[in-house]
Amino acid sequence: MKKRIVITGIGLVTPYGVGKDVFWNGLTSGKNAIDYLSTVDTANLPVKIGGEVKDFDPESLLGKKEARRMDRFTQFAVIAGIEAIKDAGLDFDRVDRERVGVIVGSGIGGIHILEQQHSLLLERGPDRISPFFIPMLISNMASAYLSIMFGLTGISFSVNTACATGATAIGEAVKAIQSGECDIVITGGTDGAITPLSIAGFANMKALSTRNDPESASRPFDAQRDGFVMAEGAGILVIEDLETALSRGANIYAEIAGVGSTSDAYHLTAPEPEGRLQARAMELALIYGGIEKEDVDYINAHGTSTPLNDAVETKAIKALFGNLAYKIPVSSNKSMIGHTLGAAGGIELIATALTIKEGIIPPTINYEYPDPECDLDYVPDIKREKEVSVALSNSFGFGGHNVSIALKKYYEAKVS
DSSP states (O other): OOOOEEEEEEEEEETTEESHHHHHHHHHTTOOOOEEOSSSOOTTOSOOEEBOOTTOOHHHHHOHHHHTTSOHHHHHHHHHHHHHHHHHTOOGGGSOGGGEEEEEEESSOSHHHHHHHHHHHHHHOGGGSOTTHHHHHSTTHHHHHHHHHHTOOSOEEOOOBTBTHHHHHHHHHHHHHHTTSOSEEEEEEEEOOOSHHHHHHHHHTTOBOOOOOTTTSOOTTOTTOOOBOBBOEEEEEEEEEHHHHHHTTOOOOEEEEEEEEEEOOSOSSSOOTTOHHHHHHHHHHHHHHTOOGGGOOEEEOOOOSOHHHHHHHHHHHHHHHGGGGGGSOEEOTHHHHOBOGGGHHHHHHHHHHHHHHHTEEOOBTTOOSOBTTBOSOOOBSSOEEOOOSEEEEEEEETTTEEEEEEEEOOOOOOOO
16 A cells, blocks of 8 residues: 655755745745855856855854865755754654665755865865865765764665756655655755856856846746746755654644656757646656646746746646646746755745645746746735645756656544
């Protein structure tokens, strides 16, 4: 029999700051967290804005020694992971650590240390490269640090499906519990890629907005959108088998009903124009969860603010839901925090779980000019109070990776 899997802990590092409350208050108030970049010299860069994690002091949170041995993406993941574990009320002395896994992905990995050490190599030679360079660079270190820190000896690995990474990691965590390998998995995504090299790379491939107005640059589904705004952060969840959660009296945010994954098999960066495989990923999530299309109350969109993504995602929703699509609220968190790359799937699934838990749909801000290709209900500018029992969270990545996760409102169940 298929196991029921629930979300019991959430941890966040976002452009709003560290923690769940600041994140949820920001989203539901429609607060823009995008600003001029302060950690990067943008004098020679075409893009001057982003969703930075402001006033971030990892040394005060992790200790000086540990913080200096982690790249920024790992710092985000570890801090968010600690928050999620605390939020879940997990006492690892009271569970079997061999049955606790860690699956955290990063889309970019340690690009901060890569750029720093490459400059050092050119300026001062190979003898000056840090012995910590490689462990700071590789993307599995987000999972590794959390495993080591808490002595968790179950499965531990990283995944990378570009901007779908966080959602893919969560999907793998669901499989690990369904297979019986784990009872609990700490999972999600992280990225800290706001650097000159990555900004230049994304900008030169015409993916980023060049509007350079922090207040209006990120505008998913709007006719004047011109690219995404790069952001950083981490979204980490504790998910577990329902019986395990109930046995320890855990707080439950939502139930993970189904995960659907497909590949466009089409292009390195552009989505398949008709959104057929995006629609199929959503459909598979519903089928896996035994959910009828009529029961979907909300879709947390990938909604990047790029011309292609938003139009294709809209097509995909209409292809799957038909006329029902016009009755389903759809919104994009990226309108307020920007695109956190590999972290987006984790952060946005948390937002979707909170939407279900609190009965509030965050808005899509900066939706001013209707686009005939994007004609759904995008919850413009103001939050909406609505009972949400079933929701989808979409994540799509370069290379044609499509992941959709279906969440359901949790209703109390007795352990048999």
